[in-house]
Amino acid sequence: MLEQLKQIDNRRLYQQIADQIRTLIREGNFPMGSRLPPERDLAQQLGVSRPSVREALIALEVEGSVEVRMGAGVYVCAPLEQAPHATAAMGESPTELMQARAALEGTVVMLASARVTEEALAALQRALKDMRSAIVQNRSPLAHDREFHLLIAGMTGNSVLERLVRELFDERHSPISSQLRVRSESSQTWNEALREHEAILGALQRRDALDALAAMRMHLHASQVRWVESNRQEWS
Structure with a gap:
């Protein structure tokens, strides 16, 4: 019933996949109110x-075409004329964003490890302290997370790398x-x-470029798993 996806344009892959699923809905394969096949079957x-x-x-x-129900799957909810x-x-x-961040920020943190100063380390420690306080107070620590990564980028002395790190981070919005x-x-x-950030800071304090690289890549991979791979039961 579902045809193999053909990459016929240069739009993002999720747009192409969404268009194929919407076409199946329009053609009556999945009527309004019906449950879509499990994610693994669609994939x-x-x-x-x-x-x-x-x-x-x-x-x-x-866009309002489907509804994701916790633990129950994905259901068609938009009339065709509204979709x-x-x-x-x-x-x-x-997914691609986190892969790009891991590639870029791995290099960035290695460069930063060669330019560590006590002032920079103190700024990183303050950012983590603020992050910890926000978590304890049940506030979003996202701004402090961003500050931590941008401080490391700033340590390289390369404004282009700093801009790229900032732009990729801000895609979270x-x-x-x-x-x-x-x-x-x-x-x-x-x-x-927070614990992953502390490991990155520890490597920078030791001026250990390889440990800093490993800690940054581990952090961003773990972030991808938490962010993109989590809550699979919603989609099954």
């Missing part, structure tokens, strides 16, 4: 990864990334991120 039949299908379903949810004919761009793919973030963030996940 297999479309020939794409499960995270890509998840991103497509989030895009369809943002758009093509999925709008809602930001970069969260795109519609598709924000929707995933709402589903995945909790005090537990923020405490995990």
Whole structure:
């Protein structure tokens, strides 16, 4: 019933997948109120990864075509006349975004480790202290998370790298990334991120470039798992 996905344009993959699912809905394969096949089945039949299908379903949810119900699956909820004919761009793919951040910030933290100063370390410690306080007070520590990463980028002395780190981090505010973030963030996940930040800081304090690289990549991979791979039961 589902055709193999054909990449015929240069739009983001989640847009192409969402368009195919919407076409199936329009053709009556999934009537209004019906439950879509499990994520793993959609991924297999479309020939794409499960995270890509998840991103497509989030895009369809943002536009109002489907509803993701906790632990129950994904249901068609928009009448055909209200659904758009093509999925709008809602930001970069969260999966690709985290992969790009790991590649870029791994290099950034290695460069930073060669330019460590006591002043820079003190600023990083303050950012983590503020992050910890926000978590304890049940406030979002996102601003302090951002500050930590930008401080490291600033340590390189390269304004282009600093700008790129900032731009990639701020993609978290795109519609598709924000929707995933709402589903995945909790005090537990923020405490995990805090511990990972502390490991990065420890490597910088030791001026150990390889440990800093490993700690940064581990942190961003763990962030991807928490952010993009979490709550799979919602989609099954």
